[in-house]
Amino acid sequence: MTEERYAADRRLIAILALLVAVVSVLYIVVGLKSSTWRYALSLRVPRLLAMIVTGAAAAYSTVTFQTLTNNRILTPAIMGLDSLYVLLQSLAVYLFGAGSVVVSDPRLNFLVVIAGMLAFAVVLYNFLYRREERGLAFLLLVGIILGTFFQSGASFIQMVVDPNEFSVLQNRMLASFNNMNTGILWLAGILLVGAMIVIARQLTTLDVLALGREHAINLGVPYDRVVRRLMVVVAVLVSVSTGLVGPLMFLGLLVANLARERLHTYLHRYLLAAAALISILALVGGQFLAERVFNFAAPISVLINLAGGLYFILLLLKESRA
Amino acid sequence: MPEPKAMHNIVLALCLAIFSILSLVLGLSQFSVVKLATGEDLVSQIIILSRIPRVASIIMAGMAMAIGGLIMQQISKNRFVSPTTAGTIDAARFGMLVVLILFPRFSAFGKMLLVFVFALGGSLLFMGILGRIKMRNVVFVPLLGLMLGNVIGSVTTFLAYRYDLVQNVNTWLTGNFAMITQGRYELLYFSLPLLMAAFAYADRFTLAGMGEEFAVGLGLNYKQVVTVGLVIVSLLSALVVITVGRIPFLGLIVPNMVTLYLGDNLRKSIATTALAGAVFLLGADLLGRVLIAPYEIPIGLTVGVAGSVVFLYLLLRGERR
Numbered sequence: 001m002t003e004e005r006y007a008a009d010r011r012l013i014a015i016l017a018l019l020v021a022v023v024s025v026l027y028i029v030v031g032l033k034s035s036t037w038r039y040a041l042s043l044r045v046p047r048l049l050a051m052i053v054t055g056a057a058a059a060y061s062t063v064t065f066q067t068l069t070n071n072r073i074l075t076p077a078i079m080g081l082d083s084l085y086v087l088l089q090s091l092a093v094y095l096f097g098a099g100s101v102v103v104s105d106p107r108l109n110f111l112v113v114i115a116g117m118l119a120f121a122v123v124l125y126n127f128l129y130r131r132e133e134r135g136l137a138f139l140l141l142v143g144i145i146l147g148t149f150f151q152s153g154a155s156f157i158q159m160v161v162d163p164n165e166f167s168v169l170q171n172r173m174l175a176s177f178n179n180m181n182t183g184i185l186w187l188a189g190i191l192l193v194g195a196m197i198v199i200a201r202q203l204t205t206l207d208v209l210a211l212g213r214e215h216a217i218n219l220g221v222p223y224d225r226v227v228r229r230l231m232v233v234v235a236v237l238v239s240v241s242t243g244l245v246g247p248l249m250f251l252g253l254l255v256a257n258l259a260r261e262r263l264h265t266y267l268h269r270y271l272l273a274a275a276a277l278i279s280i281l282a283l284v285g286g287q288f289l290a291e292r293v294f295n296f297a298a299p300i301s302v303l304i305n306l307a308g309g310l311y312f313i314l315l316l317l318k319e320s321r322a
Numbered sequence: 323m324p325e326p327k328a329m330h331n332i333v334l335a336l337c338l339a340i341f342s343i344l345s346l347v348l349g350l351s352q353f354s355v356v357k358l359a360t361g362e363d364l365v366s367q368i369i370i371l372s373r374i375p376r377v378a379s380i381i382m383a384g385m386a387m388a389i390g391g392l393i394m395q396q397i398s399k400n401r402f403v404s405p406t407t408a409g410t411i412d413a414a415r416f417g418m419l420v421v422l423i424l425f426p427r428f429s430a431f432g433k434m435l436l437v438f439v440f441a442l443g444g445s446l447l448f449m450g451i452l453g454r455i456k457m458r459n460v461v462f463v464p465l466l467g468l469m470l471g472n473v474i475g476s477v478t479t480f481l482a483y484r485y486d487l488v489q490n491v492n493t494w495l496t497g498n499f500a501m502i503t504q505g506r507y508e509l510l511y512f513s514l515p516l517l518m519a520a521f522a523y524a525d526r527f528t529l530a531g532m533g534e535e536f537a538v539g540l541g542l543n544y545k546q547v548v549t550v551g552l553v554i555v556s557l558l559s560a561l562v563v564i565t566v567g568r569i570p571f572l573g574l575i576v577p578n579m580v581t582l583y584l585g586d587n588l589r590k591s592i593a594t595t596a597l598a599g600a601v602f603l604l605g606a607d608l609l610g611r612v613l614i615a616p617y618e619i620p621i622g623l624t625v626g627v628a629g630s631v632v633f634l635y636l637l638l639r640g641e642r643r
Binding site for chain 2: 153302
């Protein structure tokens, strides 16, 4: 019986992988012209890779975070981590000056900001775990307000640093789907692989953590140490996705919940793989449809926000009934 | 104890006067009292064309947002609800976009009416959802409102991309008084009769805030009062969004701070709330103008930073009790 279920899950994952391969090829190939193919490829390949890395990072960070916090609504993006990345980037400009290496070199900038993210992850960890008794809605609201604060704080600092170059600075620093930061692609890819390896070595621990704190400790998991380490991994993953394409508030929420609903298992081996594939499929497929088929000017992130917001409201209403 | 409460208002009114004068003369080119007294052309021109409209619009917008928040908190019986956390402002922005796409030739007044219809629709939708859910957790309600606003906001952004109006939409995203000049803010004067109506209804809002059954038992036409409240809030929001843009959190934090000291009786707190809203907004505007002079920081950003900090404080503090 269980073997059958796993077989079904494996089949689903295989189908997803196939679909991802198909849309990736489509994204690269459709509309190539013999005269300009070289130039088109030089644009498309990095963008495709950026979306793949982002999708995987968003899925891995969200699934892990949800397991750590033991719920299906809280995600790193909703707790304001994405916006914090943007704030830290602006702070770097403020502290080191717009002309310094820390700001102008995208890779160095990325690493400096990640250091800040790690520091915050520790603070967030303490906050989440010491105040658990306050309830989910409270944490969510605090997270969303924190996000707003980080966002307006970031714009505020950028304004204060250099009103003349405000928009230039904003364009150069802040990644978005129309303005992917492919300069850090390799670095981000390496970090993603590193994070995935750390998580891969904790797969069975994650399965146990999903049972809740008490059970995990009873079953011999060194709870605090493991959770703290995984929080650090989550912070790195959030930096990877935000650094490449900017804040994506609801992508993680959508794909993690889809994976949890579609699969018949709680095993993270399957959950993580499925969530990552769905996420990549949504980004690449969505961007392909938007760019080449429907000719939307709107980036796919707007649509994800729309779908994610509605889904979030549904989850909230469901939660409030329970 | 009528005296200490009257003191609040006197202090606030004094602040209002000082801030207003500061705002009028701050950074004025070649300003001097002599030139002003002799009616030097340039100086009086600047004051009449730009400074007086600016101060007037800030005062009215501050009062409008603060009173709007106060009313919303009463009728939803939740102190974390305001036009920004109930989808009202986002619905108004959506309405503004629809006006730009479908009826770009409307007069300012016509636009205002249409935006008002959208703002009212957004508020009603939110109140409708609230009525349906059973769990009235105090933080759950604003969470839902923020998400509703977020969804409406994404639809707005999506349409804006389709019709190439992203820039226009972004200008209403962060409120800004720098563009206010004579002839571009007069619509805000419509907020004055609305504020008066709010004052007249203060007692009824207080009763409505005690719950439907209790209020009806006391002989209040509950449905009518709630509707009047929502109409006033939506009109105020529409006016502010059209003329100034989005000012986040003001309607949330100012009424809360005032209620913290003066209690829930609207008759006692409504005047103070209005004054405090105006003073807060004037102060934020002055700060934004001083910090990076000769440039200025849009007021939406200043208020966004200050407002989210105060909101977090209120949240953490409220839960501790």
